[in-house]
Amino acid sequence: MKNDDLFEIIGDISDRHIEGAKKKKASGVWKKWGALAACLCIVVAAAFMITLRVPGDKNYEDNSGEPDYREDDYLVDNGTSNFGASETSDKYTSLNELLEFLSENDDHGDTMDSNGSRNISADGNSITYGAKVVAHNGYVYRIGDGCVEVLNLDGETLGTIDFAAHEIFISGDRLALVGGRTVGNEFEYESYSIVRTYMLRDPANPEFLEKYEQSGERVACYMANDKLYLLTTDGVCACGYSRLDDVSEYIPTFDGEPWNQNDIAILGEPTRVNYLAVSAVEMTGGISAMKAFYGDIDDVFYGEDWIAVATRNWNTQPEVYVFDESFKFTGKIELADIIGVDKSIKHDEDGITIGDVISVTSVSKYGEVFGVLGGYSYATPDDTSFSGYSYISRVMIAAKNMETGETDLELVDAEADTSSIDDIFHEDDRAIICISTMYNSDDPQNMSDGNRFVVAEFENGEVTAHLADFITDRVNGVENYFTYGSPYGDLETIIPMEDAVYLRFNGKPNGFDIFDFSDIGNTKMIYKSNGELPEREYFDFTWQKLDEKTIAVLHIKMSEDYKIRDSEYSLRIYSVDITSDTPFTWLAEYTFGETEAVWVYELGLAMFEYEGEYYFVSASTDGVTKIKF
Amino acid sequence: MEDKKIVELYWQRNETAITETSVKYGRYLTAISLNILGIFEDAEECVSDTYISAWNAMPPQRPNVLQTFLGKITRNISFNRYKQGRTAKRGGGEVSAVLHELEECVSDSKSVETELDRREMAKAIDDFLDSLSEKKRDIFVLRYWYSESVSKIAKRFNMKETAVSMTLSRLRAALRSFLLERGFEI
Numbered sequence: 001m002k003n004d005d006l007f008e009i010i011g012d013i014s015d016r017h018i019e020g021a022k023k024k025k026a027s028g029v030w031k032k033w034g035a036l037a038a039c040l041c042i043v044v045a046a047a048f049m050i051t052l053r054v055p056g057d058k059n060y061e062d063n064s065g066e067p068d069y070r071e072d073d074y075l076v077d078n079g080t081s082n083f084g085a086s087e088t089s090d091k092y093t094s095l096n097e098l099l100e101f102l103s104e105n106d107d108h109g110d111t112m113d114s115n116g117s118r119n120i121s122a123d124g125n126s127i128t129y130g131a132k133v134v135a136h137n138g139y140v141y142r143i144g145d146g147c148v149e150v151l152n153l154d155g156e157t158l159g160t161i162d163f164a165a166h167e168i169f170i171s172g173d174r175l176a177l178v179g180g181r182t183v184g185n186e187f188e189y190e191s192y193s194i195v196r197t198y199m200l201r202d203p204a205n206p207e208f209l210e211k212y213e214q215s216g217e218r219v220a221c222y223m224a225n226d227k228l229y230l231l232t233t234d235g236v237c238a239c240g241y242s243r244l245d246d247v248s249e250y251i252p253t254f255d256g257e258p259w260n261q262n263d264i265a266i267l268g269e270p271t272r273v274n275y276l277a278v279s280a281v282e283m284t285g286g287i288s289a290m291k292a293f294y295g296d297i298d299d300v301f302y303g304e305d306w307i308a309v310a311t312r313n314w315n316t317q318p319e320v321y322v323f324d325e326s327f328k329f330t331g332k333i334e335l336a337d338i339i340g341v342d343k344s345i346k347h348d349e350d351g352i353t354i355g356d357v358i359s360v361t362s363v364s365k366y367g368e369v370f371g372v373l374g375g376y377s378y379a380t381p382d383d384t385s386f387s388g389y390s391y392i393s394r395v396m397i398a399a400k401n402m403e404t405g406e407t408d409l410e411l412v413d414a415e416a417d418t419s420s421i422d423d424i425f426h427e428d429d430r431a432i433i434c435i436s437t438m439y440n441s442d443d444p445q446n447m448s449d450g451n452r453f454v455v456a457e458f459e460n461g462e463v464t465a466h467l468a469d470f471i472t473d474r475v476n477g478v479e480n481y482f483t484y485g486s487p488y489g490d491l492e493t494i495i496p497m498e499d500a501v502y503l504r505f506n507g508k509p510n511g512f513d514i515f516d517f518s519d520i521g522n523t524k525m526i527y528k529s530n531g532e533l534p535e536r537e538y539f540d541f542t543w544q545k546l547d548e549k550t551i552a553v554l555h556i557k558m559s560e561d562y563k564i565r566d567s568e569y570s571l572r573i574y575s576v577d578i579t580s581d582t583p584f585t586w587l588a589e590y591t592f593g594e595t596e597a598v599w600v601y602e603l604g605l606a607m608f609e610y611e612g613e614y615y616f617v618s619a620s621t622d623g624v625t626k627i628k629f
Numbered sequence: 630m631e632d633k634k635i636v637e638l639y640w641q642r643n644e645t646a647i648t649e650t651s652v653k654y655g656r657y658l659t660a661i662s663l664n665i666l667g668i669f670e671d672a673e674e675c676v677s678d679t680y681i682s683a684w685n686a687m688p689p690q691r692p693n694v695l696q697t698f699l700g701k702i703t704r705n706i707s708f709n710r711y712k713q714g715r716t717a718k719r720g721g722g723e724v725s726a727v728l729h730e731l732e733e734c735v736s737d738s739k740s741v742e743t744e745l746d747r748r749e750m751a752k753a754i755d756d757f758l759d760s761l762s763e764k765k766r767d768i769f770v771l772r773y774w775y776s777e778s779v780s781k782i783a784k785r786f787n788m789k790e791t792a793v794s795m796t797l798s799r800l801r802a803a804l805r806s807f808l809l810e811r812g813f814e815i
Contacts, residue, residue, distance in 0.1 A: 003731040012751035015697040021770035
């Protein structure tokens with residue numbers, strides 16, 4: 001017998017031993033993996049960003065060289081944001097009560113998902129996300145290697161800011177850089193998010209203003225109304241376990257100081273320690289509001305002047321807690337009540353969920369009401385079914401006026417065996433929902449899938465919803481290649497090109513469909529791409545609208561072995577004429593070298609307009625390129 | 630998303646399963662692969678291949694514990710990649726040292742010939758692990774399943790590295806005796 005054989009045989013030992021080694025004393029490790037994974041799944045889409053910097057790049061220290069900046073003037077005015085814990089919980093009046101209870105009663109995830117992570121995700125509307133590259137008054141700021149570079153439009157590097165930023169924001173004449181640091185080792189470490197602000201009186205020479213540091217993994221960061229909102233989380237691991245060796249560790253800190261107890265909201269009756277800390281950094285200086293939410297937090301959604309936190313656990317249907325821009329509690333959306341079902345979730349003896357199940361995909365504000373989009377399903381055991389269950393599933397569109405308390409509901413049958421929401425485009429008073437549908441799900445040999453649209457309108461607090469007549473093809477993408485970076489069939493964002501006309505990037509592996517949603521009762525597909533290419537290994541990775549008539553597409557030619565690192569990248573510019581039978585005309589192409597391509601892939605590419613001209617900058621390619629078409 | 634839902638997505642042939650798997654277990658799987666290969670890009674590709682394998686395996690399979698199901702796939706793929714790379718003298722993380730240590734347990738004679746033999750031996754190793762204290766069992770699994778470095782294990786258990794190495798050495802000797810006593814030709 002050879003050592004290789006023994007190594008392989010050890011690979012087949014029992015799951016309980018593998019899991020056991022993982023869980024003992026290692027909660028911190030898997031917690032961190034999970035939280036980092038959760039961070040990775042948050043897509044920041046304002047620029048032409050491709051993926052986030054991998055957390056494993058050992059960017060452990062803030063290498064700015066600047067002394068920690070801390071002034072007391074950022075402290076929150078408790079008169080505007082001191083609402084205490086009890087407002088959102090019937091059981092707890094303070095965080096200490098909750099932590100004391102959980103130190104003895106934390107279920108370590110047993111009543112959450114069996115191995116479940118708490119992947120807090122973010123969705124926003126009317127806000128600005130961070131980018132890898134941004135432009136301001138003829139200057140470009142881009143994330144380089146451990147620094148932020150300042151370039152002019154001729155591509156000259158004018159200087160660098162020595163800070164390993166992950167995201168860049170511009171608001172007025174202020175620049176904000178968001179990064180982080182991690183202390184500790186791979187197994188036990190703590191993460192902090194850092195915001196640094198600069199004055200751009202002279203755009204070529206940013207002047208350092210302030211630095212803030214908040215504990216926790218960064219969930220999201222966005223700009224609205226000249227405020228930078230920083231969302232971080234800590235407390236629960238990927239495998240669903242709390243870190244409860246010392247519950248006192250689970251109080252977020254801001255600039256090293258524990259969070260003000262008055263700026264804590266406990267959401268219902270949490271089963272584990274898990275916080276989401278949010279602070280609003282004024283770009284003119286100081287902090288305007290802070291809040292730490294404790295609960296079984298599933299998702300967070302936000303808009304220009306609100307933030308909504310959705311909770312859910314193994315036994316309880318989701319609820320949505322809504323707060324205003326100062327994080328003042330404005331009300332709760334209890335979806336079980338709106339639909340009229342039991343608040344508890346039932347499971348069979350194998351732990352499979354049966355009965356009523358509500359899921360939340362998105363929360364947004366439509367005029368005066370908050371709309372909650374998601375799914376409602378009802379599962380019953382069915383021995384005749386291939387999966388062992390029969391499902392009734394509906395697209396859920398719920399609305400609540402937080403002032404009057406009035407609610408409305410539409411449950412839309414997507415006319416398929418199963419359905420789930422793929423993508424949503426939010427507008428002022430309506431949402432366009434793209435649904436993934438499955439047909440013949442009981443017959444593996446004849447399963448098929450597709451996509452349908454539901455257009456929902458929220459007018460005067462009332463919901464109306466229409467299911468589009470047409471079904472679009474579900475796509476298969478590049479065969480045998482599933483990693484991020486490959487279009488394996490998901491739909492990309494729906495973007496308005498002209499009034500009520502939208503493009504959808506269908507990734508089949510190539511192609512754009514065009515839809516007309518001007519009449520929600522009669523939505524139309526104007527153009528359907530054939531999605532076929534002469535060679536499958538070519539595909540369009542992602543895209544951006546330049547103007548109403550032009551789009552830019554990052555195009556990838558896969559290497560022969562489908563390895564992304566050896567692939568070739570190019571930027572293609574197309575004009576769009578929705579009235580033509582062949583709406584897309586190829587105008588120009590810029591090809592990246594192989595080395596550059598890897599960096600483009602990892603760090604991003606941005607396009608921007610300045611004085612009527614379009615430019616693109618990759619995060620590593622030298623220079624700034626003017627797009628000619 | 631809970632594991633049962635993810636498995637259900639695989640069974641529904643819904644490609645969201647891949648995304649959900651990646652979000653939930655991507656880092657975990659990358660860590661396993663990285664321990665074996667030591668090169669991030671290679672680890673990333675092995676994790677991608679894991680998703681393909683999982684897609685091909687479900688249905689018909691419906692794993693009880695998705696995490697370890699995926700982890701085993703990643704470990705196998707990564708080790709196969711390691712063996713290919715070893716010929717080309719490329720890469721190799723902690724696993725080179727792990728294999729070197731495991732040489733103490735084997736005699737480099739004939740290979741294990743049948744799948745049945747392998748399963749029997751895996752079961753015997755399970756029995757061996759059951760006979761150990763919790764701490765020793767975890768140290769063994771972390772080293773020889775997860776291919777974690779001695780220094781990491783030492784930090785994890787607040788032990789000196791030499792103490793971990795000594796524990797592992799004794800465990801290897803004990804495993805060899807355990808298997809020989811039960812008639813396995815190693």
